[in-house]
Amino acid sequence: MTDDEPLRVAVIIGSTREGRIGDAVGRWFMERARARDELDLAVLDLAEFDFPVHYPQQATQQMTEFTGAIGRAEAFVVVTPEYNRSFPASLKQAIDFAYDEWQAKPVGFVSYGHGSSGLYAVEQLRSVFTELHTVTLRNGVALDLLHIPLDDPTGACARDRAVRLMLDQLGWWGRALREARAVRPYVS
Structure with missing residues (x-):
């Protein structure tokens, strides 16, 4: 794989609730x-x-498909709401289906919520992804949908700048870790 090949990024939409806005944020x-x-x-x-x-004794086809997609990806962006100062159970369940597939890859976050912009969820996720040997990005995208709705142009410039910075960092880490994995297998 060459450095000029596009970085394979999986964007994971973590909410499964009825009436969710996670798909709109995604x-x-x-x-x-x-x-x-x-x-x-x-x-x-x-x-x-x-x-x-x-959790079954043998992985289902859906679990295998998800884990395969995680394995093929070289970097991740997790789109998560904040529920009760944490992230959704559906996201934790999906994360736990894979282990080695996450290792030595970067993870960025797009969080949303009311007031805290989903940052409590991100802090919880950082701990989980550290255990899985990923590199979590310092910069992310945090959306306070109570004060500035997604379609409100007031915050568009700052939000777009946050997306650009996070993707710049994701690209840097993704390519650096791609090169490192090619040279030397990751040890956990």
């Missing part, structure tokens, strides 16, 4: 990310997967 993010030619983007909307309620 579309908003993808509109901005698609402008980047150096990224090969794939959306993994957890609402489109039929995961089992109980």
